[in-house]
Amino acid sequence: MNKTAAAESEKKLLQVRRGSWVEQFPYLYVLPATLMFVGLVAYPILWVICESFRGANGKDFAGLDQYVRALSDPVFWRVLRNMFYWGTITIPLQMILGGSIAYLIERHTSKSRTFFRVMFFLPVVTSVSVVSIVWAQMYAPYYGIVQQYLRYIGVQLTIAPLGDPNTAIFALILVNIWQWTGFSMIMYIAGINNIPSELFDAALIDGAHGWNLVLRIVVPLLSPVTRSLLLLGVIGTLQTFPIVHLMTGGGPDHASEIFGTYIFKQGFVIGDFGYSSALSVLVLFLALGLSLLQITVLGSRLGPQTRRSASVLSPN
Secondary structure (H helix, E strand, C coil), X not given: CHHHHHHHHHHHHHHHHHHCHHHHCHHXXXXXXXHHHHHHHHHHHHHHHHHCCECCCXXXXXXXXHHHHHHCCHHHHHXXXXXXXXXXXXXXXXXXXXXXXXXXXXXXXXXXXXXXXXXXXXXXXXXHHHHHHHHHHHCCCCCCHHHHHHHCCXXXXXXXXXXXXXXXXXXXXXXXXXXXXXXXXXXXXXXXXCCCHHHHHHHHHCXXXXXXXXXXXXXXXXXXXXXXXXXXXXXXXXXXXXXXXXXXXXXXXXXXXXXXXXXXXXXXXXXXXXXXXXXXXXXXXXXXXXXXXXXXXXXXXXXXXHHHHCCCCCCX
C-alpha cells in the first residue's frame, strides 16, 4: 500500500509540474537575472557608449571627436602613467607581502594565529574615510608620524608627500598597499590550508627547509591563488577611486589623477558627460584587453578563491 500510494502521489506531482506554466516556459527561470543584467549592466554600458559620441552639451553628435580629444589630452596620458605605477607597484608588493605574512602565520604560529589574522585583515574592513583621514595626518609635515621617523635619519619634511607632485601618487600607493595586503594574506592563507600536510612532511624528510621548502613546494602550489590575485588586482586598479578622491582629489596639478577621479571631474564637476563617457569606454576596453591578455598568458583556470572573493573586491 505504501509503495502504491507513493507512486500515485509522485505521478500526480509530475502531472502538476507538467501542467505548470513555468515548466512549459523554462526560460522564465532566468528571467529575473536577465532583467537585472539588462537594467543594471547592459543598458548603462550602451548609454555611456552612445553618450561618448555626443558633444559637451550632450545634444550634438560629435562622432569620434571625444576619443580624439582623449588621445590628445596630456592629462589622459598622465592618468595612464599613474595607473601603470599603481598596478605595477601595488599588485606585486601586495602579493609578496600578503604571501609572506600568510606563510609565517600558518607555519610559524599556533596559539596567536587568529590574533595575527585579524590584525592584518583589519585594514581591509576599515572605512576608506577613516583610512584617508588617519594617513593624511600621518603624512603631515612637522608633526606627522612619518616625519617623526624621518627625523631620525636627518630628513625634515617642509611639504606633505601628498602635496608634492613628485611623491603624491607614491604616497597614495603606500596607503593602498597597507590597506589591501590583508586581502592577499587571506587568499594565500586559504591556499596554504588547501595544501596537504603530507607534502610538507615529505619535503621535510627529503631535506627541504627554509627557502627550498617555500620555492619548491609552497610557491608552485599557490600559483592558482597568485593568478587569481593578479586578475583581481588589475580589475581593482582600474576601479580605484575612493582613496584618491578623499586624500588628494587627483592633485596637485593632476599628479595623482587616476581614471576614476578624472572621469568623475569631467562628468559631475565640469559637466562634460560626452568626454567622461568616452573616457569610461576607453577604460572598459582597456580592462577587457588586460583581462583577455592575462587569460591568454596565464591560462583560463583560476583558483576557486577568485569566485569566492569577487563580491569583496574593491578598488585596489
